[in-house]
Amino acid sequence: MSAGFIPVNPADDSGQANSRWWSENADDYLTEYGGVLGEADFIWGPEGLRERDVELLGSPSSLRGASILEIGCGAAQCSRYLATQGLNVTACDLAPGMVEAARVLNAKHSVGFPIDVADARALPYETGAFDVVFTSFGAIDFIDDLADLHREVRRVVRLGGRWVFSCSHPVKWIFADDPESFRVEHSYFDRTPYIERFEDGELEYANFHHTLADHINSLSECGFVIEECVEPEWPAGREVVWGAWGPTRSARVPGTIIISARAA
Numbered sequence: 001m002s003a004g005f006i007p008v009n010p011a012d013d014s015g016q017a018n019s020r021w022w023s024e025n026a027d028d029y030l031t032e033y034g035g036v037l038g039e040a041d042f043i044w045g046p047e048g049l050r051e052r053d054v055e056l057l058g059s060p061s062s063l064r065g066a067s068i069l070e071i072g073c074g075a076a077q078c079s080r081y082l083a084t085q086g087l088n089v090t091a092c093d094l095a096p097g098m099v100e101a102a103r104v105l106n107a108k109h110s111v112g113f114p115i116d117v118a119d120a121r122a123l124p125y126e127t128g129a130f131d132v133v134f135t136s137f138g139a140i141d142f143i144d145d146l147a148d149l150h151r152e153v154r155r156v157v158r159l160g161g162r163w164v165f166s167c168s169h170p171v172k173w174i175f176a177d178d179p180e181s182f183r184v185e186h187s188y189f190d191r192t193p194y195i196e197r198f199e200d201g202e203l204e205y206a207n208f209h210h211t212l213a214d215h216i217n218s219l220s221e222c223g224f225v226i227e228e229c230v231e232p233e234w235p236a237g238r239e240v241v242w243g244a245w246g247p248t249r250s251a252r253v254p255g256t257i258i259i260s261a262r263a264a
């Protein structure tokens, strides 16, 4: 296997690669991080910021009766939390293995809501079908051109509806992939993705960098107005280590950004 910061080729299909990677690694991922995520809990990232406390999707009363869509849902812990609050939620993810894990957890918790296999760039839903679309670390970091995603979210969210997402903070990209390290290894301005390839050269996994300006400009171009931006701080005493997030570096450098935008 080869890995590193290497341009993807035009022939590479990063959606197909990431779909397979997330399917094949769903069990390992959930074994490693399932305890932090919970099974019916809604956190916005490794800092443990809870939707219950910040209400970035809206207050529970404003969400009553609203149609909510989670994209890149993984095992759909966030949607499961919302469903247990009596809210009307639909979830989807690119990886069939993740969708299967989500369905198993729904059965375990006796919770029922639709969970579909779907690339966030081509959603199988009607135009304007949702009042709120969100993701907690789904899709964004795995998509090269953000406009492909924001345009599709804008299509399925009604005028005035909300699009809220968390993803890697753009600044995190420059640092070594080590939660203890403050070493700067990459240019903030270099969008060359991190990729892994099988021995035969086929793309196995791809992770993309978007600068802050990329996020802002892409949302604006696709018909969204940014209403709020959150950089969750690492809570004192939180010992969780999650990939390159952890108490040493994340206490001083933001690891996560959350953006809330309104469909204009």
Ligand SMILES: C[S@@+](CC[C@H](N)C(=O)[O-])C[C@H]1O[C@@H](n2cnc3c(N)ncnc32)[C@H](O)[C@@H]1O
Pocket (backbone or CB within 6 Å): 015, 018, 019, 022, 023, 037, 071, 072, 073, 074, 075, 076, 078, 092, 093, 094, 095, 098, 118, 119, 120, 121, 135, 136, 137, 138, 139, 140, 142, 143
């Ligand atoms: C880090 S998980 C986030 C899910 C969950 N909230 C969590 O924290 O575990 C990333 C998810 O994004 C999904 N994903 C990656 N690319 C996607 C795309 N283009 N469309 C939809 N989902 C995608 C992956 O399959 C994976 O389940």
